[in-house]
Amino acid sequence: MSSAKPNSAVQSVVNELLADLHAKGGCEKIGLTRESFAVILCEVGSKHATAATSETEIRTFFLSLRVDELALARACAAGHDSAWEIFLTRFREKLYLSALRIAREDSAARELADTLYADLYGTNTRDGQRVSKLASYTGRGSLEGWLRTVLSQEYVNRYRRTKRLVSLDEESEEGVQFRAPDPEPVSCSDHRLAQATDEVLAVLAAEDRLVLSAYYLDGRTLAEIARMLGVHESTISRKLDKLAKSLRKQIVAALARRGMSRRQAEEALEVDVRDLQLDIRRSLAQESSSSAFSEKRVEARVREGPG
Amino acid sequence: MQNVPKIVRERLQAAPPAVNHPDADVLTAFAERSLPDLERIVVLEHLARCGDCRDIVALVLPEAEPVGVAVRPSPSGWLTWPALRWGFVAAGVVAIASVGILQFQRSSPSSPPAMALKQSGPVELAANEPKKAVAEFVAPPQPQKKEKLQSPAAPAFADSFVSPNATGSENDNKKAVARLEEPQAPAIPQVNSGAGSFHGAAIGGPLPHGPRVANQWQLQNNAAQNQAPIPMPPSPFAKQQQAGGASVNGPVPGAPGKMSETVEVSGAAPVMTTQDATLDARHSQNLPPAEPSSGENYAYAVGKAKPPVPLASRAAGVANNQTGQDQARVQAAPGQIGGFVVDPTGAVVSNARITITPAATGGSATAVTNAQGAWLIAGLPTGSYKAQAEAPGFRTAVLDFTYDANHSSIYSFSLSPGSASEMVEVASAQAPVQPETATIGNTITNREVSQIPIVGRNLTQIADLSPAVLPRWAINSAGGLQRSFDRGNTWQSVDVNANPVPSAAVPSLQVSAKTTPAKAKDADKTLKRDAATLTFRAISAMESDVWAGGSAGALYHSADAGNHWTRVIPASAGATLTGDILSLEFPDPQHGKVSTSTAQVWTTSDAGQTWQKQ
Numbered sequence: 001m002s003s004a005k006p007n008s009a010v011q012s013v014v015n016e017l018l019a020d021l022h023a024k025g026g027c028e029k030i031g032l033t034r035e036s037f038a039v040i041l042c043e044v045g046s047k048h049a050t051a052a053t054s055e056t057e058i059r060t061f062f063l064s065l066r067v068d069e070l071a072l073a074r075a076c077a078a079g080h081d082s083a084w085e086i087f088l089t090r091f092r093e094k095l096y097l098s099a100l101r102i103a104r105e106d107s108a109a110r111e112l113a114d115t116l117y118a119d120l121y122g123t124n125t126r127d128g129q130r131v132s133k134l135a136s137y138t139g140r141g142s143l144e145g146w147l148r149t150v151l152s153q154e155y156v157n158r159y160r161r162t163k164r165l166v167s168l169d170e171e172s173e174e175g176v177q178f179r180a181p182d183p184e185p186v187s188c189s190d191h192r193l194a195q196a197t198d199e200v201l202a203v204l205a206a207e208d209r210l211v212l213s214a215y216y217l218d219g220r221t222l223a224e225i226a227r228m229l230g231v232h233e234s235t236i237s238r239k240l241d242k243l244a245k246s247l248r249k250q251i252v253a254a255l256a257r258r259g260m261s262r263r264q265a266e267e268a269l270e271v272d273v274r275d276l277q278l279d280i281r282r283s284l285a286q287e288s289s290s291s292a293f294s295e296k297r298v299e300a301r302v303r304e305g306p307g
Numbered sequence: 308m309q310n311v312p313k314i315v316r317e318r319l320q321a322a323p324p325a326v327n328h329p330d331a332d333v334l335t336a337f338a339e340r341s342l343p344d345l346e347r348i349v350v351l352e353h354l355a356r357c358g359d360c361r362d363i364v365a366l367v368l369p370e371a372e373p374v375g376v377a378v379r380p381s382p383s384g385w386l387t388w389p390a391l392r393w394g395f396v397a398a399g400v401v402a403i404a405s406v407g408i409l410q411f412q413r414s415s416p417s418s419p420p421a422m423a424l425k426q427s428g429p430v431e432l433a434a435n436e437p438k439k440a441v442a443e444f445v446a447p448p449q450p451q452k453k454e455k456l457q458s459p460a461a462p463a464f465a466d467s468f469v470s471p472n473a474t475g476s477e478n479d480n481k482k483a484v485a486r487l488e489e490p491q492a493p494a495i496p497q498v499n500s501g502a503g504s505f506h507g508a509a510i511g512g513p514l515p516h517g518p519r520v521a522n523q524w525q526l527q528n529n530a531a532q533n534q535a536p537i538p539m540p541p542s543p544f545a546k547q548q549q550a551g552g553a554s555v556n557g558p559v560p561g562a563p564g565k566m567s568e569t570v571e572v573s574g575a576a577p578v579m580t581t582q583d584a585t586l587d588a589r590h591s592q593n594l595p596p597a598e599p600s601s602g603e604n605y606a607y608a609v610g611k612a613k614p615p616v617p618l619a620s621r622a623a624g625v626a627n628n629q630t631g632q633d634q635a636r637v638q639a640a641p642g643q644i645g646g647f648v649v650d651p652t653g654a655v656v657s658n659a660r661i662t663i664t665p666a667a668t669g670g671s672a673t674a675v676t677n678a679q680g681a682w683l684i685a686g687l688p689t690g691s692y693k694a695q696a697e698a699p700g701f702r703t704a705v706l707d708f709t710y711d712a713n714h715s716s717i718y719s720f721s722l723s724p725g726s727a728s729e730m731v732e733v734a735s736a737q738a739p740v741q742p743e744t745a746t747i748g749n750t751i752t753n754r755e756v757s758q759i760p761i762v763g764r765n766l767t768q769i770a771d772l773s774p775a776v777l778p779r780w781a782i783n784s785a786g787g788l789q790r791s792f793d794r795g796n797t798w799q800s801v802d803v804n805a806n807p808v809p810s811a812a813v814p815s816l817q818v819s820a821k822t823t824p825a826k827a828k829d830a831d832k833t834l835k836r837d838a839a840t841l842t843f844r845a846i847s848a849m850e851s852d853v854w855a856g857g858s859a860g861a862l863y864h865s866a867d868a869g870n871h872w873t874r875v876i877p878a879s880a881g882a883t884l885t886g887d888i889l890s891l892e893f894p895d896p897q898h899g900k901v902s903t904s905t906a907q908v909w910t911t912s913d914a915g916q917t918w919q920k921q
Binding site for chain 1: 314315320322330336340351362
């Protein structure tokens with residue numbers, strides 16, 4: 001990016017495609033001159049391109065950009081009124097709806113959307129210059145999708161910030177105020193198990209690990225994961241099943257390599273204390289019922305006796 | 308689903324969090340699946356480690372995006388089931404329709420019958436046996452013996468051999484009626500130019516069974532026209548007929564000669580016949596026309612012990628074996644025109660007279676419908692015709708058509724009741740525009756009141772029908788006056804002080820006659836004061852005469868449906884109306900009664916000019 005080569009390559013491609021892209025982006029209407037648009041394209045291109053990127057790739061990259069939305073966003077960032085008009089008519093309602101969908105609550109959604117508007121307009125200044133968040137849009141995805149992403153980021157950040165700030169009232173209402181602290185995670189009796197698992201996970205394909213994490217850590221539904229990856233739900237379901245089996249097998253194998261016998265390995269996986277599901281209530285209930293029964297029998301006998 | 312071992316979750320969780328989150332741009336492109344593969348893998352790698360970015364991607368995903376592969380719509384729109392389904396429906400409809408048409412066509416040529424040539428008398432119609440040749444042979448001892456021969460495959464060509472002997476005096480013991488059917492020949496009624504007109508009754512009398520055929524050709528022999536033969540329309544069979552008993556008593560002299568004869572239909576029918584020459588050799592040689600090819604039977608009518616009668620004379624033998632309870636069907640063979648005459652309810656009209664007039668010449672053929680409403684006329688040459696159906700009590704129906712003698716034709720008439728000369732005029736009167744006044748009104752005439760069908764004869768209902776109209780009145784919750792010109796759909800508020808009637812114009816209405824000028828001034832003041840806080844309680848509207856009363860004795864009157872208002876202050880002998888007006892009763896514009904909250908009742912009998920306190 002900093003090297004001269006991509007810049008020059010980008011520059012040449014931009015010069016080559018500028019007229020085309022400028023027309024395609026409808027830049028005239030929103031007040032973007034060809035020169036300023038060239039600067040924008042160069043910036044976007046050099047952000048993407050590395051020293052290894054060939055000119056053909058750069059050309060493909062430029063052609064795959066959403067030039068019209070890029071132009072609109074940058075024109076807004078530069079403060080062109082006509083661009084803002086178009087932006088507001090096209091995205092104001094969508095932005096709020098997206099915020100509502102993310103925040104799932106009206107007032108929070110309004111707040112979220114308004115914060116984003118402020119960012120988009122560029123309330124914070126840097127070096128005396130208004131910096132609009134729209135200037136970071138590069139046209140790789142749709143502008144609407146980008147707005148949603150930015151909203152989501154904002155929401156997640158905010159959620160992170162405020163998650164720990166829970167009022168005492170709420171805590172006492174939820175009855176968690178005097179909750180015992182989470183028990184110390186039981187340290188693995190055998191470090192070999194953790195090592196083996198890490199080893200197996202490390203070689204897992206990125207998509208597989210994404211599915212595992214999303215399903216087991218984030219608690220996403222199969223449908224959500226499927227949409228995230230653009231496949232069918234049943235594919236995810238099958239993949240999870242297969243992963244569970246193969247992981248188990250591979251971990252056992254890895255443990256075997258670490259000098260455990262197969263049986264030991266299986267036990268290490270199975271007989272994790274936390275995996276044991278002891279139904280204490282049931283055993284208690286059994287005890288009490290048997291005692292009650294015996295008492296009744298005694299009573300019955302007592303009654304029978306005189307009779 | 309099999310659970311992964313707990314340790315796996317633990318280790319997943321414990322994995323070091325990813326740094327360098329991808330740009331919002333890239334995440335968007337990932338979610339929209341527009342990233343190139345290489346970058347996609349990088350992002351996947353990050354997402355596998357970064358819960359935050361997973362959250363973001365999950366949030367960014369559109370709500371109900373259809374999953375690409377699984378629910379991709381079928382590419383070809385026309386071969387999908389919904390499109391095909393309609394195709395099947397259409398095909399089904401077409402199939403049913405064509406079956407129906409075939410059925411109809413099959414049944415329609417199947418009865419040459421309905422056509423009766425009068426000369427052979429009311430003969431029986433073989434209604435459902437289409438190509439049947441009927442030979443009636445009536446022997447002296449069994450005068451009504453009948454013989455049927457079938458020829459299933461040929462369009463009917465009905466010829467009747469009528470022995471001239473059968474006419475008149477000999478009809479009791481000699482009668483020979485033959486019908487021959489020959490394929491593909493237009494039926495040409497040809498009548499032996501014997502003597503006089505043939506009438507069925509004269510020949511054999513009504514046959515005892517089956518309905519009598521009502522269609523009758525009235526054929527007359529016209530000796531004069533014998534001399535002026537008119538060339539036949541092209542006919543494969545040149546017919547020869549000979550006058551008198553010759554054709555019966557012996558073979559027709561077969562020499563193709565100039566044997567001309569004439570049939571006159573209905574007195575003025577186009578002359579139908581006369582052939583010269585081209586007599587079929589077989590026929591001319593009196594060979595038995597029996598060529599039993601393909602089941603075709605020729606029938607010979609033999610009178611007494613006479614040799615087979617050649618095709619010397621023809622007559623249409625029409626029989627209808629259908630009993631009357633069946634709905635008769637008109638089955639016209641090629642060369643025949645037939646049909647039904649029905650009234651608007653679909654009931655058949657018997658004894659309707661069908662007159663068919665050629666467009667070119669003036670002669671006409673007539674037929675009369677039978678009890679089943681059917682009529683049939685045979686023997687018309689190809690050409691343009693005008694058919695006219697008339698029946699007593701019905702209007703005459705006229706139909707122009709082009710007739711092809713090689714095909715059967717069915718024309719049915721639906722007669723509407725009413726005599727032919729009757730004319731029903733429908734006119735509507737429009738409300739006259741009154742340019743000199745802006746008010747809209749309508750006068751309901753006596754006639755309207757008596758003739759408009761309204762349950763209960765409620766006058767207001769009639770008023771509602773008026774094109775432009777008196778408003779409806781109401782008082783809204785705030786005590787304001789409202790009127791509606793569209794039967795209550797929309798309401799407009801009315802300001803009684805907006806258009807006061809100039810006091811000079813209607814001085815008498817302004818205040819009671821006995822009010823002093825001072826009081827009048829007072830009233831003016833009250834009026835102005837009240838304008839702000841006027842609330843109405845009661846309203847009475849009688850046509851355009853509207854009375855409205857409300858708080859503090861406010862009483863207003865409008866004589867023009869609320870366009871102009873006059874404040875009325877009822878006063879009598881120094882007392883004026885006080886209190887809120889609670890009810891108003893004005894059964895007519897002159898007489899009215901006002902009751903107030905102070906239990907006063909004021910009446911007027913002169914449209915509010917003077918008032919009496921009760």
